[in-house]
Amino acid sequence: MAISRREFIKTSAAATAAASIGVQLFPGKLYGGAFWTTWHKSVCRYCGVGCGVMIGEKGGKITAIKGDNENTVNNGHLCLKAFYLNKAVHADTRLKHPMIRKNGKLVKASWDEALDLVAKKFNEIRKAHGGNALAFYGSGQAETEETYMANKLFKGCIGTNNVEGNPRLCMASAVGGYLTSLGADEPAGTYQDIEKAKLFMLVGTNTAEAHPIVFERIMRHKNKNPDVKIVIIDPRKTPTDQVADLHLFPKPGFDLAVFNAIAHILVNEGYADESFIGKHVFIKDNEENKHTFEEYKKFLEDYTPENAEKISGVPAQDIIKAARMFGKAKTAMSMWTMGLNQRMRGVWANNLITNLHLITGKIGVPGSDAFSLTGQPNACGGVREGGGLCHILPGHHLVVKEAHRKKVAKVWGVPASNIQPKPGKHTIAMFSALNTGDIKGIYIMCTNPAHSLPNLSKYWKGLKEQFVVVADSFFPTMTTDYADVVLPAAFWTEKEGIYGCTERRSQYMPKIIDPAGEARWDAFILRDLGKKMGFEKEFAKYETAEIMWDEYRSLTKGKDMNLMGASYNRLKEVRGLVWPVPTEDHPGTYKRFTDGDPIYDALPAEKKKGRRMYFYGPKAKDGKATVWMRPHADPGEPTDAEFPIALTTGRILEHWHTLTMTGTSPELNRAVPKAYVEINPADAKKMGIKNKDQVIVETRRGELEIEARVIDRPAPGTVFVPFHWREWPINVLCSDVFDPGSKEPEYKVAAARIRKA
């Protein structure tokens, strides 16, 4: 401690005396000074779980992070990543001043110089080639306010719908799944269902490592209630298996047949709730033709457990067991994440899981839900709800609908004709267009696509050739290597704003300290860029984050994601609000489409007659959800004689995305210092590979030398590589075929082969 004992006692005694009688002894932050920590409630910066954190500040530095005991998401618990977040705030790798590339090298520049250059270049491109030659690529980690500013600048002012973000790579298939199955995006239930569920079906999720606090809630719930059963469907055994009662190992990409086979058992063994189906559900095929329940049964005849075994490699007995467990359980919650979403048939996979809930009526009641886990802290809030993709506008509005364009344009104060009626380029199309030169300038915010895109090396060309602006808090990244201008962005704790997590909960994060160096808030950078590009009037009013939030919030009025009751004042006090939350006195909504949902409650009685749910979402008709007759489909790149092993990638517990944050903690780097390839011992023996050998993993797109970790985790025939390190960029090997509906690429399945290095 820097102060003497005597000094300490003197000051604390005086302060205690003053505090006890409610007097503030010194102006300013008495205890936020040199030796006492002040605590601020906020939200974790990492995954989509949305844990509440308390951030400790001392002497203008973030010194400690702890779980927020009052936050119902995590009840004071955190994963170890969050504990070390303070190190990221003050890391040496923080970018502290703007930079411009001169003669091939990034050199320090002033803010005016940098923004003038970007404005000039963007305007030149726009004038010569039109607005569609520009693009914005954002992030599920950006605050809602930041994405909102980007949307207004690009869609509303520049006039291009080339606005995308990394959630396209992450949960676009879940959006497609919810919209087609339930008629509205985002889950019907919340985390509260966890403690009420009797069965969990975890599909394509390593919950323990990717969503640790959700997993912990499941684990504690099962511990208290031994009758709770857990079924895992995943080609890999993971730490999540410590709670598993049954594990099905489908070959990567061949699980659609398994889901249909489970439905087959449910329907044929009397677990289907025909009265629920009759009142709440349409049954449709791929061409959207309606079918009867009998026809659905007939469709499922092809998917006997034995047939599914032939396709997927999962023993028929296990499929039957899983189906019976699902059918018998009083309540069931399925959860999934990238294993279903990052697939060429990701939307179908989502539909098929939701089918199981719809045919058994295990939805809309406490403890039952089809619940998609989101990977990033504000993918739901900022991008799905905030309209940060090429086909949507803020507040669940669509660019193709004239009324929606008019409504948003009016709020933005721009002519409705500015907003293009056609969706812009989705992520893969956007980076392909950089390669071909159709897009000549791109603004990348808070994400690292030169590290995270699939079939990565293919897209470096465009980033090299076109004008690239990167706004990031950290430097260098693989993306700043290609930047012409780098802008330092304020990081978490240095800016206020809203994050919306997996369970529809919007939470407020305060600004606690000043940004590092010359860093500025992303929303203000975009605002000022807008002004410099000539949209002075359009961006004049955005003086504070609250003004942006309030304007955004006004667009949600009357929508399924009504946030009118979630004002800054209120959000500063509470631990988030779960929409729909239509008024300031509304507590938020636990279950959508049923009793207690303000939108459901306001429906006329005749609509609700004889039923317990009404799916009122924009894509639903007659208040009905849809059971889809989706046939099995193989992955884009099945294994073959030449490339006999299925490569799959993912996260680990200790690290996150491209290491810009977790890489700043020596403790986390020590825990897992480098990438590795997990190989099943049986495969390793066949190939003569020993633990810690250097091996070369190869796909049709490239090869990577990496250390082997021989471990009984991936099923034989499957290998796994985490994607975090720039030194081992496994995404170069990933396939970039994408789902025709959601446009989400199939990171999770690539045909590979392995040899000793």
Next chain:
Amino acid sequence: MARLSQDVVSRKEFIRGFTHWFKSEILNSSDESGDKYQDYLLLPGIETLNAFLDKCNQCYDCVEVCPNESIRVWHKNHSRLDGYPVIVPKIEPCHFCDNFPCIDVCSTGAVQKKNSHLPLGVVSINEQHCHAYQDHFCLTCVNSCPESGKAISTDHIGRPFIIKDKCTGCGVCINVCPAEKPAIRILHTGE
């Protein structure tokens, strides 16, 4: 509702904060080893410490030959092992090579293959420092344990514990532990 970010704290909060700080300072200073714990593991193939000290002639061939640079010379005054080869898992743990080159190269019989199944040390978890015992979800030691789940397991709420008769004492868990202060310790083997 708890107070959030006010400049003035209540008397109760002040006292609670002070007590917490005081407690943690006391714990920190009173912490750590002294006589109970040590920083090193013995080499594989040692039957008893006395026999090893007797036979080893400090030629350091094992230090040379270790492919992982796990074996190093221990320097500590008043330690019986001062000058002897040991493994310091915080720097590099033992990876138990298939053919034990360190034993092969030993000409004195200080380390012998017939003893290579014996653990290199006995480790225990310091619950005060372990993330998992402070409500921070962490599985690093469990995930990295080469005995995959047999030597370190988790209890019903995810806290790790060591299964002593399965633990080889390789020290990988000590090497990877992401706690701020060492959360896995090596019990003293008797100097």
